Amino acid sequence: xxxxxxxxxxxxxxxxxxxxxxxxxxxxxxxxxxxxxxxxxxxxxxxxxxxxxxxxxxxxxxxxxxxxxxxxxxxxxxxxxxxxxxxxxxxxxxxxxxxxxxxxxxxxxxxxxxxxxxxxxxxxxxxxxxxxxxxxxxxxxxxxxxxxxxxxxxxxxxxxxxxxxxxxxxxxxxxxxxxxxxxxxxxxxxxxxxxxxxxxxxxxxxxxxxxxxxxxxxxxxxxxxxxxxxxxxxxxxxxxxxxxxxxxxxxxxxxxxxxxxxxxxxxxxxxxxxxxxxxxxxxxxxxxxxxxxxxxxxxxxxxxxxxxxxxxxxxxxxxxxxxxxxxxxxxxxxxxxxxxxxxxxxxxxxxxxxxxxxx
Numbered sequence: 041x042x043x044x045x046x047x048x049x050x051x052x053x054x055x056x057x058x059x060x061x062x063x064x065x066x067x068x069x070x071x072x073x074x075x076x077x078x079x080x081x082x083x084x085x086x087x088x089x090x091x092x093x094x095x096x097x098x099x100x101x102x103x104x105x106x107x108x109x110x111x112x113x114x115x116x117x118x119x120x121x122x123x124x125x126x127x128x129x130x131x132x133x134x135x136x137x138x139x140x141x142x143x144x145x146x147x148x149x150x151x152x153x154x155x156x157x158x159x160x161x162x163x164x165x166x167x168x169x170x171x172x173x174x175x176x177x178x179x180x181x182x183x184x185x186x187x188x189x190x191x192x193x194x195x196x197x198x199x200x201x202x203x204x205x206x207x208x209x210x211x212x213x214x215x216x217x218x219x220x221x222x223x224x225x226x227x228x229x230x231x232x233x234x235x236x237x238x239x240x241x242x243x244x245x246x247x248x249x250x251x252x253x254x255x256x257x258x259x260x261x262x263x264x265x266x267x268x269x270x271x272x273x274x275x276x277x278x279x280x281x282x283x284x285x286x287x288x289x290x291x292x293x294x295x296x297x298x299x300x301x302x303x304x305x306x307x308x309x310x311x312x313x314x315x316x317x318x319x320x321x322x323x324x325x326x327x328x329x330x331x332x333x334x335x336x337x338x339x340x341x342x343x344x345x346x347x348x349x350x351x352x353x354x355x356x357x358x359x360x361x362x363x364x365x366x367x368x369x370x371x372x373x374x375x376x377x378x379x380x381x382x383x384x385x386x387x388x389x390x391x392x393x394x395x396x397x398x399x
Contacts, residue, residue: 049334055335055338056340060089063351067081079131082152087377088358092369112132115143115144116171130148145172147188161385173207173212180216184221196238197236201254204258222260229279232283233278233282244295284308284311287304288325288326290325290328291325292308302333302353303357305356305363306360326364333357340354
């Protein structure tokens with residue numbers, strides 16, 4: 041089904057640009073609890089501007105300042121050469137306050153920092169690739185999963201995805217044992233055809249996206265099993281497709297019997313795209329729901345109708361609309377969760393780099 045926007049309200053582009061730009065300047069008091077993940081919030085704003093084809097509304101000096109800020113958060117090897125904590129932190133707050141704090145990278149912050157640099161046109165020349173990849177490798181667990189930081193955290197599919205993105209963006213898969221990671225994903229398949237955060241966990245739209253995107257970036261989505269297990273692969277893909285498309289009511293829900301939520305238009309929509317099932321979505325119904333969460337005056341999209349907008353749902357709402365070919369939005373690369381424009385810049389960087397380790 042093709043999207044029909046003729047009788048629906050339009051994207052409040054100018055309002056959304058102003059909304060995203062605001063979050064690059066200040067974090068409002070109501071969101072102060074998220075100060076430790078400022079890099080992720082910056083990613084939603086920067087990539088959101090890019091989806092709106094408005095990245096050039098940021099002056100060159102502003103873009104340079106953001107890149108310099110991101111590089112200031114890079115954790116480099118310590119005096120003994122240990123790289124286990126290398127990567128990017130999420131905020132400069134603890135550093136600025138001069139607290140007795142041991143710097144430690146975080147997988148989600150490293151992924152979003154690298155993505156921001158790519159979107160802003162940086163050449164990644166100041167990234168210590170060897171150290172970052174060593175930091176990623178140090179976070180992989182025996183079962184193939186990843187925890188987010190050496191400082192301690194849970195380990196699940198979210199960080200499998202972040203690790204996969206980092207390895208892909210740096211064109212070097214030495215940061216993980218790929219076979220062990222693939223096995224973790226396969227072990228996380230649920231009885232209902234979906235994928236959970238880990239083995240024996242409930243299927244979830246976000247977890248499924250992370251797993252399918254990781255396999256896509258690895259080039260393993262259609263070769264998860266060996267040549268003697270083709271039937272098993274067919275069953276896997278059909279189960280994933282069925283579970284994902286069943287998540288649509290008008291918009292998409294993250295789990296059965298849950299409310300539809302703006303962000304799942306991307307999480308589940310991108311999964312359907314990677315599984316060659318996007319056209320099975322009801323574009324009109326999904327667009328109608330997403331647009332019902334748009335705040336026309338203040339800008340932004342919210343999680344549900346008549347609730348407060350936030351940067352995450354604003355960015356993912358626009359990204360979900362982009363997947364459906366919404367006019368005025370740049371196309372999204374479904375696996376990396378950046379625009380195809382930014383992805384093309386990354387490909388040019390890859391072409392200029394020497395070949396590194398393969399999978």
